[in-house]
Amino acid sequence: MSTDCSQIKSALTHLLDLRNQFAEAYSRVDESLGRHDPANQQAMESSETKMKEIKEAIQELENLLPISLEQAQEIMEADGYHGFLGPEAIKQAFGMELSSKEIPPINFTKEQLERAKDLGQFLVLRLDRIKDNQGEFQPLNVANLVEISSGRNIKLRNQDDWLATTQGPREKGVVAIKDQTPQPGWSLVSSELVPGTKNKNYLEQTEIIIDYLKSKIYPGQELFQPYEEALKEFEQIKKARPNLAELTVSQEESEWKLAAKILGNLKITKLLRRTPIEILYDLYVFKDRYGKYLLSGPNYDWSSGRHFDDRLAFLGSFDSRGVDTRDGMPGYSYGIPGVSVSRRSFPA
Numbered sequence: 001m002s003t004d005c006s007q008i009k010s011a012l013t014h015l016l017d018l019r020n021q022f023a024e025a026y027s028r029v030d031e032s033l034g035r036h037d038p039a040n041q042q043a044m045e046s047s048e049t050k051m052k053e054i055k056e057a058i059q060e061l062e063n064l065l066p067i068s069l070e071q072a073q074e075i076m077e078a079d080g081y082h083g084f085l086g087p088e089a090i091k092q093a094f095g096m097e098l099s100s101k102e103i104p105p106i107n108f109t110k111e112q113l114e115r116a117k118d119l120g121q122f123l124v125l126r127l128d129r130i131k132d133n134q135g136e137f138q139p140l141n142v143a144n145l146v147e148i149s150s151g152r153n154i155k156l157r158n159q160d161d162w163l164a165t166t167q168g169p170r171e172k173g174v175v176a177i178k179d180q181t182p183q184p185g186w187s188l189v190s191s192e193l194v195p196g197t198k199n200k201n202y203l204e205q206t207e208i209i210i211d212y213l214k215s216k217i218y219p220g221q222e223l224f225q226p227y228e229e230a231l232k233e234f235e236q237i238k239k240a241r242p243n244l245a246e247l248t249v250s251q252e253e254s255e256w257k258l259a260a261k262i263l264g265n266l267k268i269t270k271l272l273r274r275t276p277i278e279i280l281y282d283l284y285v286f287k288d289r290y291g292k293y294l295l296s297g298p299n300y301d302w303s304s305g306r307h308f309d310d311r312l313a314f315l316g317s318f319d320s321r322g323v324d325t326r327d328g329m330p331g332y333s334y335g336i337p338g339v340s341v342s343r344r345s346f347p348a
Contacts, residue, residue, distance in 0.1 A: 015057040022050035066107045075113045082290040085124040089289040094130045107345040116188045126182040149284045155322040177305045180277045186345040193338030202330035203248040230267035249331035256329045257310040273304040274342045279315045293318045302337035
């Protein structure tokens, strides 16, 4: 359920109204008369009905409120499920203990986390910087993460891999992949590729993950405003670029590069796809916490990151040798890359 302050205010107002209605009904109850008196029986039944409604309203309000750290961990690790990468996982992976002030609120509800667990997702707290051996903060870019993971015998990439060394698109406002850091905060991430996203080009994948967002993550529910705005932008761009599908699969350099730029810069791309550094971060922290390789075998996650020549990066095949990093034109649809949906925690 997409939650905002108005929903919480409405639920709280409803609860207070029910409390007043219960108080009014119970004021007419005479416990000494019991149910033998018709008027008293009616007052007692009315009180019981209102009490039941109050319990339901309390549950509704609880489902709207952000969840605590302890509650989130209990839900996401219940019955041996591997789904919580919080402060303990960060301390284990980076040797850095977060203070309570450094831990942001989890703006997901109990209902959302339970739904995420049913969909095979995990909850991760991402950092954009870490402390080095001298206690100084350093940006958590590809090179630094590779060095840290190597120190814990979890190979991610070589220091000279293109992901950590090459520049990004020569475009104002676009940060090179090698310099990117994770967007800090909580996110829910699919531990497996979204069904149907393999053997699809980048545009087709985008359509699939939008449908997944609406039909699986928030079925029959209103979306958060950032999602609504992103979907509106996507429809506007498709209307303005009726040939976007043709540009996507074109072999003409100027055309596929234009498609890559459009698709990579979409709001919905930035909301639902991970950047390369976020993929590496999640793979490393999950492996360090639970000892399992995500995106193993012939599975790759097609990211939002663009190489210096505008090809879009995809990462996967994670095993003891490291993470394989590749890139492709947006029309590439030959089975290797799919998409693991990642969605951030929005303030209530």
